[in-house]
Amino acid sequence: MERRTKVELFLLDNLIWLILAGYFLINALVTxxxxxxxxxxxxxxxxTILGMxxxxxxxxxxxxxxxxxxxxxLAFAPGIAILLTTKWVPGLNPIIAIILTLLIGALVGLFxxxxxxxxxxxxxxQTLSMLIILRGLVLYLIPLAIYGLDETYxxxxxxxxxxxxxxxxxxxxxxxVLFDFVLKRTPFGRYLLATGGNARASYISGINTNxxxxxxxxxxxxxxxxxxxxxxGRQNAVNNTMxxxxxxxxxxxxxxxxxxxxxxxxxxxxxxxxxxFLGMISNSLTLLGVNVFIVYALQGLLIFVALVLDRVKVKxxxxxxxxxxxxxxxxxxxKD
Amino acid sequence: MIKLNEEEKESNRENDFIxxxxxxxxxxxxxxxLHKINIEVxxxxxxxxxxxxxxxxxxxxxIMSGIIDPTEGEIxxxxxxxRSISRQRAKKEGISIIPQESQVIPDLSVVENIFTPDxxxxxxxxxxxxxxxxxxxxVIDESxxxxxxxxxAGDLSISEQQLLLVLKACFIDNAQVIIFDExxxxxxxxxxxxxxxxxxxxxxxxxxxLFISHSMEEILEICxxxxxxxxxxxxxKEECACLDKDKLSYFIVGGEYNYKEHKVxxxxxxEEEKESNxxxxxxRNFTKFGAFQNINFDLKKGEVVGLAGLRGSGRTxxxxxxxxIDLADKGWIKIGNEEKRFTDPAQALQxxxxxxxxxxxxxxxxxxxxxxxNLTLSSLPCLLNKVKLxxxxxxxxxxxxxxxxxxxxxxxxxxxxxxxxxxxxxxVLMGKVLSANPIVYLLDEPTKGIDISTKKEILKIIKxxxxxxxxxxxxxxxxxxxxxxxxxxxxxHKGEIVGEFFEDKFKEIDLYRAVQGVxxxxxxxx
Numbered sequence: 001m002e003r004r005t006k007v008e009l010f011l012l013d014n015l016i017w018l019i020l021a022g023y024f025l026i027n028a029l030v031t032x033x034x035x036x037x038x039x040x041x042x043x044x045x046x047x048t049i050l051g052m053x054x055x056x057x058x059x060x061x062x063x064x065x066x067x068x069x070x071x072x073x074l075a076f077a078p079g080i081a082i083l084l085t086t087k088w089v090p091g092l093n094p095i096i097a098i099i100l101t102l103l104i105g106a107l108v109g110l111f112x113x114x115x116x117x118x119x120x121x122x123x124x125x126q127t128l129s130m131l132i133i134l135r136g137l138v139l140y141l142i143p144l145a146i147y148g149l150d151e152t153y154x155x156x157x158x159x160x161x162x163x164x165x166x167x168x169x170x171x172x173x174x175x176x177v178l179f180d181f182v183l184k185r186t187p188f189g190r191y192l193l194a195t196g197g198n199a200r201a202s203y204i205s206g207i208n209t210n211x212x213x214x215x216x217x218x219x220x221x222x223x224x225x226x227x228x229x230x231x232x233g234r235q236n237a238v239n240n241t242m243x244x245x246x247x248x249x250x251x252x253x254x255x256x257x258x259x260x261x262x263x264x265x266x267x268x269x270x271x272x273x274x275x276x277f278l279g280m281i282s283n284s285l286t287l288l289g290v291n292v293f294i295v296y297a298l299q300g301l302l303i304f305v306a307l308v309l310d311r312v313k314v315k316x317x318x319x320x321x322x323x324x325x326x327x328x329x330x331x332x333x334x335k336d
Numbered sequence: 337m338i339k340l341n342e343e344e345k346e347s348n349r350e351n352d353f354i355x356x357x358x359x360x361x362x363x364x365x366x367x368x369x370l371h372k373i374n375i376e377v378x379x380x381x382x383x384x385x386x387x388x389x390x391x392x393x394x395x396x397x398x399i400m401s402g403i404i405d406p407t408e409g410e411i412x413x414x415x416x417x418x419r420s421i422s423r424q425r426a427k428k429e430g431i432s433i434i435p436q437e438s439q440v441i442p443d444l445s446v447v448e449n450i451f452t453p454d455x456x457x458x459x460x461x462x463x464x465x466x467x468x469x470x471x472x473x474x475v476i477d478e479s480x481x482x483x484x485x486x487x488x489a490g491d492l493s494i495s496e497q498q499l500l501l502v503l504k505a506c507f508i509d510n511a512q513v514i515i516f517d518e519x520x521x522x523x524x525x526x527x528x529x530x531x532x533x534x535x536x537x538x539x540x541x542x543x544x545x546l547f548i549s550h551s552m553e554e555i556l557e558i559c560x561x562x563x564x565x566x567x568x569x570x571x572x573k574e575e576c577a578c579l580d581k582d583k584l585s586y587f588i589v590g591g592e593y594n595y596k597e598h599k600v601x602x603x604x605x606x607e608e609e610k611e612s613n614x615x616x617x618x619x620r621n622f623t624k625f626g627a628f629q630n631i632n633f634d635l636k637k638g639e640v641v642g643l644a645g646l647r648g649s650g651r652t653x654x655x656x657x658x659x660x661i662d663l664a665d666k667g668w669i670k671i672g673n674e675e676k677r678f679t680d681p682a683q684a685l686q687x688x689x690x691x692x693x694x695x696x697x698x699x700x701x702x703x704x705x706x707x708x709x710n711l712t713l714s715s716l717p718c719l720l721n722k723v724k725l726x727x728x729x730x731x732x733x734x735x736x737x738x739x740x741x742x743x744x745x746x747x748x749x750x751x752x753x754x755x756x757x758x759x760x761x762x763x764v765l766m767g768k769v770l771s772a773n774p775i776v777y778l779l780d781e782p783t784k785g786i787d788i789s790t791k792k793e794i795l796k797i798i799k800x801x802x803x804x805x806x807x808x809x810x811x812x813x814x815x816x817x818x819x820x821x822x823x824x825x826x827x828x829h830k831g832e833i834v835g836e837f838f839e840d841k842f843k844e845i846d847l848y849r850a851v852q853g854v855x856x857x858x859x860x861x862x
Contacts, residue, residue: 185725187716194713197702204661204699205714205768206685264704321755324747 005324012313012320016257016273023277027284034287041165047279048168049074049234051272052227053246054253055179056220058271061254063216064196064263065123069112070224070250072134074243077104077225078232079138082146082153094150098229105225106218108134113214131247138240145239149232157233168230173272175226180268192216196263249299253278255306258313278302353378353412354513354544355400355431360409362395362568369395371568372409377513377544382535384559384576385548386588388848389813391565393548397517400546401433402426432511436518438497442490447472449489450504475507481530495524502531506538514538515546520554521648532558550646552584552852566590581854589845616807617689617776619658620675621667627653628831631667635776635807640799642818643811644851645828651811652694654828655778659691660684671776685714688775692765692782694811696758700765703754707746708735710753710764714772738767742797759790766797777802779810783817795821815847829853 011018028035053070060067081100085092112130115121159167183189194202195212203209224243232238257274259266278299285295355377362370370392377383387393398404399411402423411418413429421429440449451468458464472485481499489497498519505514516535520528535545535558549555555562556576564571564587572587614637622631628650635641645651657664660678668675671687678684681691693699701710712719712731719734721727735749744763746756753764762782769777782798783791799821802808812818818825819842827835827850835850 185728187720187724187726190709190713190716190726194702194705194709197704198698201693201699201702202713204659204681204691204693206682206772207713208680208682260704264702 005320008320009317012317013258014270014273015309015313016270016277020273020277020280023280023284027280031284031287034284038164039283039287041163041169043276043279043283044169044172045166046283047275048166048172049227049230049243050246050249050253050278051172051176051275052223052230053243053250054257054271054275055176055268056223056227057247057250058254058257058259058266058268059179059192059216059223060123060220061251061259061261062192062196062263062266063213064199065116065213065216066127066251067109067112067217067220068124068127068247069108069130069134070220070227071243071245071247072131072138073105073108073221073224074228074231074246075138075238075240076108076134076228077101077221078228078242079142079146079238079240080104082149082232082238083141086146094152097150097153098156101225101229102222105221105223105228107221108224109218109221110214112221113217116217117210117213135244142238142240145237147237149236149238153229154233154236157230158236168233171226171230175223176268176272183266183268188212188215193264193266196260196265198264248303249278252299252303252306255310256302258310261307261310274306354414356412357400358410358412360399360406360411362392362399362404363407368568370399370406373568373570375563375570377546379512379544380539380542381561382539382545382547382559384555384562385546385565386550386552386555386562386584387565388588388815389550390567392568393550393565394517395568396565397433397515397546397548400426400513401431401515427509430510430512431515432505432509432513433515433517434498434501434505434519436521438494438501438522440489440492440497440500442488444489446483446485446487446489446492446500449500450485450508454509471508475503479503479507479530479534493524494522495527498522499527499530502534506534506543511543513544513546515548517548518550518647520549520551521646528554552581552588552854556581556584564588581849581852585845585848585852589848616671617658618670619667620670622654622657622664622669623666624650624653624657624662624664627657628828631833633826633833635809637775637805637807638803639824640803640808640810640822642822642825643809643828644815644818644825644847645811646851649828649851650831651828652780653831655691655780655809655811658684659689659778661691685772685774688806689778690714690769690772690774690776691778692769692780694780694784696761696765696784700768701753701761703761704752706750707739707744707753707756707764708732708749711735711738711749711767711771714768718773734771738771741801742767742770743793759786759794762786762790762794763797766794770797770802773805775806777806777808777810779808781811781813783812791817815844815851819844819847827851 033039056070057067078101081097081104084100085094085097108130112127115126116123156167156171161167191207191212194207195209199209228242231242253274254271255261256277257271259271282295282299285298353376357373357375359372359374360370361372373396385393385396395404399406402421402425405420411421441452444452447468450472455463456467476483476485481503483492483496483500489500492500502519505511520531523531539545547559556579559576561573562576563573566588615634616637617635619631619633623629631654643651653662656662658669660680660683663679664677668677671689708731712734716726719727719730732749739746739749742763744767745760753761756764766782779798783794795817798808798810823839825837825842825847826833827847829851830853834853837847
């Protein structure tokens with residue numbers, strides 16, 4: 001393959017980082033107070049919660065399904081864990097609260113995955129019902145919010161380390177890198193993508209496709225509960241509307257990051273790019289003083305743009321390959 | 337017969353022939369599917385078409401019903417000449433086709449299915465259900481088919497669904513030319529009789545019938561005239577009354593091809609391996625109700641066994657049952673020292689059985705993944721390092737080796753599989769099963785849908801690479817491929833093994849007859 005085509009393909013594959021860099025440069029020049037150390041840290045910090053949801057959603061999308069319930073899990077998991085350790089069984093170690101939070105998230109995912117693979121419920125409807133059930137329970141159990149959590153519990157969401165960088169940022173980056181590794185280097189990651197690419201062929205090739213799908217949902221639940229932990233930590237509270245409406249942004253982030261809606265494609269690093277892009281947009285618009293609701297509408301527009309971008313990318317790739325083929329044919333014809 | 341003078345004969349012709357093909361040729365990128373075909377379909381006549389797989393039957397039907405455009409030649413319908421006909425034109429001229437695989441809309445009732453899309457309407461554009469019900473009842477009475485018109489079409493058996501389409505074509509669409517494209521392959525014995533009766537009645541009504549089949553018995557039973565196709569050419573056109581199975585199979589198969597000269601992969605070194613008598617797979621009393629019964633055979637290391645049979649003879653089902661994809665009901669297989677029945681392809685793979693599916697796109701490849709990822713999909717467990725991570729270097733090496741060994745044409749091993757050509761996709765699939773390093777290969781039509789040169793390469797790969805350390809069972813749509821590379825051929829007919837042929841006794845004509853279910857060939861030969 002020609003060097004030029006290779007470079008172009010590489011850029012297409014990492015389109016989101018290209019867009020991100022471009023957007024960053026423009027804002028650095030135009031938006032006041034954008035290009036400062038604190039603001040950049042801020043963008044990262046504000047992306048952490050959404051980042052966990054994007055990654056979870058992306059993993060499920062890769063297997064060819066989708067998970068609407070993650071935004072409710074985000075509130076449900078820390079909510080139940082906090083209620084358990086402070087109200088129902090007072091005096092439990094806050095570390096146990098953290099473990100419980102993660103466990104509840106994973107269990108929600110397990111239940112989703114089980115119903116979808118074993119009982120055969122459509123993923124959209126299964127997770128939609130879960131979205132409503134969990135939110136309903138949270139609204140009932142936590143009338144408004146529980147304030148003043150334990151120091152240990154809020155550590156991950158609130159603490160800052162050297163250079164005033166929040167722990168949450170390192171946690172997010174660490175998790176994204178970890179999943180990049182998992183997707184590229186472990187059979188598990190490969191099987192996840194294969195299952196999404198063609199479930200029947202994967203099954204015949206000896207892959208336990210149900211296990212792949214269930215695992216993806218468990219991970220989505222787990223990551224949603226991590227997001228919940230970060231959100232609770234940041235506010236030093238668990239309130240009943242945490243995460244409301246974020247699931248749509250999780251789709252936007254995953255798709256912008258190059259995850260295919262029909263499964264089988266996606267990278268962790270791409271999703272990180274998608275997340276940061278969303279974070280940067282809302283940050284810059286807020287700095288420019290754009291109305292909050294307009295920002296919300298623009299984020300909706302982004303989902304649409306992401307979908308169009310996905311199609312454009314496929315077309316552009318095809319064009320590149322056709323050009324390559326034509327060249328090859330031209331050369332071989334000359335030889336004849 | 338009284339001899340008519342030439343002129344009268346000529347004019348008679350013009351009136352009788354509804355559809356006429358003149359020198360119709362169809363060329364697909366390099367291969368000739370049909371070569372100067374002349375065929376006439378006449379009122380009040382059942383015209384049979386028979387030929388092996390790849391003889392051009394499907395293309396012929398496609399052209400006549402307006403699905404495929406011919407490359408050359410003309411089609412004459414009721415005296416009017418056409419270069420090619422569209423689907424609409426065919427319908428307008430009363431040409432109706434009953435396809436091989438029934439295509440009913442499962443959630444609609446029988447009545448709705450039959451009248452879609454030409455509902456009887458009245459009062460402007462409202463559907464007149466009353467009229468449709470009375471019409472359908474009349475039709476069912478007339479045809480004496482036992483179908484309840486008010487049930488869901490999806491609840492009918494496959495056989496009944498097929499009859500439903502026959503009803504639609506014969507009685508509702510009021511077609512002048514009815515094409516039956518291997519319709520009977522999905523019919524039960526009883527429904528077959530019904531079909532024959534309907535065809536005879538239609539014939540009496542003066543309709544022209546084109547009956548495509550791969551079964552000699554059927555052709556001889558129902559047709560007045562049969563055209564035999566071979567390699568896209570018309571080999572003979574005979575009255576059925578003066579044909580028997582011997583003659584017909586001779587026409588179909590043609591002269592005995594010298595397979596010995598074309599044998600693939602008889603290089604040195606194979607002989608000694610062949611001598612190993614180690615049995616790698618035994619199948620005993622293997623049964624799946626409705627698909628195959630009492631299958632017994634052994635497979636030796638290094639042996640290539642062909643599984644010959646018509647569509648619906650249970651080949652694919654047998655493969656899938658052995659590989660644990662669809663479960664068998666009875667019997668067991670023995671691999672290694674254990675007798676078992678697999679319930680999961682992963683299990684079969686662990687025990688050294690790998691299945692190459694017939695449907696490359698749906699069941700074989702993951703087309704949005706790279707060539708590398710596809711090639712190593714079944715063998716990832718062997719590519720792990722000490723901490724259970726994929727050893728990317730090893731993986732690349734394995735993929736590169738496979739690409740070279742199978743001469744897969746791809747720009748790089750990172751190319752998405754969907755961008756490869758059909759033959760190369762098939763080679764990737766081949767590489768995937770090869771990389772799993774099994775002791776038994778189940779190859780379901782490995783040469784399907786690929787061009788001739790690739791086919792040769794793939795056969796060579798099977799004979800030389802795959803059979804080195806394993807036993808192979810393979811099937812093929814035609815007999816030729818099996819004759820070329822197999823050491824032994826098992827013939828499957830209606831789910832049972834009806835014959836076993838050894839390499840020195842491969843005669844295409846005998847095999848062909850066995851596949852057709854002709855059991856008494858020794859008696860007939862004498």
